[in-house]
Amino acid sequence: MIRYQARHNTVYDYGDPVTLSHHLAHLKPRDSARQRLLKHELRVVPEPSTWNERTDGFGNPIVQFAMEEPHQRLIVESVIEIEIKAAKPPADEDCPAWDLLRARLDEAAPDTLSIHTFRQDSTLVEAAAEFADYAAPDFTPGRPIVAAVRALTSRIHEEFAFDPQATTVTTPPSEVLEVKRGVCQDFAHLMIACLRSVGLPARYVSGYLRTTPPPGRPRLVGADQSHAWVAVWIGGDRWLEFDPTNDCIPSLDHITVAHGRDYDDVAPLRGIIVGGGPHRLQVGVDVVPVKNEAAPKV
Numbered sequence: 001m002i003r004y005q006a007r008h009n010t011v012y013d014y015g016d017p018v019t020l021s022h023h024l025a026h027l028k029p030r031d032s033a034r035q036r037l038l039k040h041e042l043r044v045v046p047e048p049s050t051w052n053e054r055t056d057g058f059g060n061p062i063v064q065f066a067m068e069e070p071h072q073r074l075i076v077e078s079v080i081e082i083e084i085k086a087a088k089p090p091a092d093e094d095c096p097a098w099d100l101l102r103a104r105l106d107e108a109a110p111d112t113l114s115i116h117t118f119r120q121d122s123t124l125v126e127a128a129a130e131f132a133d134y135a136a137p138d139f140t141p142g143r144p145i146v147a148a149v150r151a152l153t154s155r156i157h158e159e160f161a162f163d164p165q166a167t168t169v170t171t172p173p174s175e176v177l178e179v180k181r182g183v184c185q186d187f188a189h190l191m192i193a194c195l196r197s198v199g200l201p202a203r204y205v206s207g208y209l210r211t212t213p214p215p216g217r218p219r220l221v222g223a224d225q226s227h228a229w230v231a232v233w234i235g236g237d238r239w240l241e242f243d244p245t246n247d248c249i250p251s252l253d254h255i256t257v258a259h260g261r262d263y264d265d266v267a268p269l270r271g272i273i274v275g276g277g278p279h280r281l282q283v284g285v286d287v288v289p290v291k292n293e294a295a296p297k298v
Contacts, residue, residue: 001085002252003038003290006208008078008226009283010269016277017070023271026206026258027078028061035256039081046071060258060266076269080255081290087241087251092144095234099141102199104235115233118201122261125173125189125204131197134177139198145234149242150249152194153230156187157247169263184245185263188228191244192262201233205241206266208255210287224287226268231259255287 008027028040048065056062067074105119121127138151159180166181173193176186188204195202209227229243229250241250250256258266 001083003081003083004210004255004287005290006080006082006224006255006285006287008208008268008285010074010076011282012074013280013282014072014074014273014276015279016275017072018067018074018273018276019070020066020068020275021071021074021271021273022066023064023076023269025063025065025076025078025269026056026060026266027076027268028063029080029082029207029255029257030060030259032256034085034087034250036083037080038083039079041079043075043077043079045073045075056260056265058258058260058265060260070275082255084252084255087249089240089249090146090234090238092147095144095146097142098139098145098148098198098200101145101233101235105199105201115201118203118233118261119196119199120261121196123264124170124262125193125196127193127197128174129197130174130177131190131193135194135198145200145232146240149195149232149240152191153242153244154247156191156244160187160190160244162245184228187244188230189262191230191242195230195232203231203239203259204262204266205229205231205250205256205259206263206268207257208285208287209246210253210255224285226283226285227254228263229254 027042029035029037031037042063044065046067046069049068050066052064054062135152138155139148161181162183163181164183166179167176167183167186171186173190176182176190192202192204206228209225211224229241231239231241234240243250260266
């Protein structure tokens with residue numbers, strides 16, 4: 001178990017005054033079996049004229065706020081303190097075969113109806129034969145679900161190059177599959193497309209990744225990053241997370257903020273503004289272990 005303090009800074013500098021703006025933030029982490037939120041503070045400059053906290057349709061905490069006075073800079077700073085437990089993935093033999101799970105969903109058993117949302121097409125991810133074909137070597141008949149998804153995770157990691165210049169936030173998974181390049185969001189969308197194309201429910205997970213500097217190099221403030229990975233349904237109320245960018249099952253270095261059908265559901269900050277003109281965006285994430293303090297008992 002480890003406790004972190006994470007700071008996520010977003011700064012917009014506008015070329016012209018913004019006279020009115022409305023924003024929605026997915027910046028407060030949700031609790032789960034693997035993590036517990038201890039503190040959260042969200043600071044916005046200029047001070048919003050309206051502020052509303054609630055949960056979205058997926059159970060993620062969100063904040064809606066608006067500014068009604070002219071401004072040329074927007075600062076949104078989210079600071080959290082959170083406790084993370086090491087992941088304990090089930091053994092392959094303790095999980096059903098992937099095609100057995102698919103058959104249960106096809107029969108629409110009452111306990112699986114709420115899972116179907118993550119099996120259907122979403123704004124940025126659509127199932128297609130090309131994704132099923134790509135996943136086919138890993139999803140052989142009768143293979144345990146965890147083994148099959150772990151193999152797909154590893155293959156995406158091995159066959160795709162991390163390249164921030166290759167894609168944009170709206171690049172479809174079909175293009176990523178063709179160019180074999182992209183970033184964590186692209187690899188998560190591609191993996192979700194593959195899983196849904198073979199009939200399995202899959203969620204997009206947004207959060208933070210604690211990075212480790214090379215040996216002998218100092219850790220740079222703000223060098224950590226927003227990150228994205230995937231959760232797949234493995235039966236009952238169980239979901240298991242996989243990170244295709246790093247070929248791992250998320251554990252102590254991953255902090256979950258929100259989950260949805262794809263990035264469009266859980267973008268950290270989005271909004272509608274009046275005015276503004278050209279703008280410049282700066283984003284920094286810093287994840288630091290909290291030292292010399294015993295973690296509270298759960």
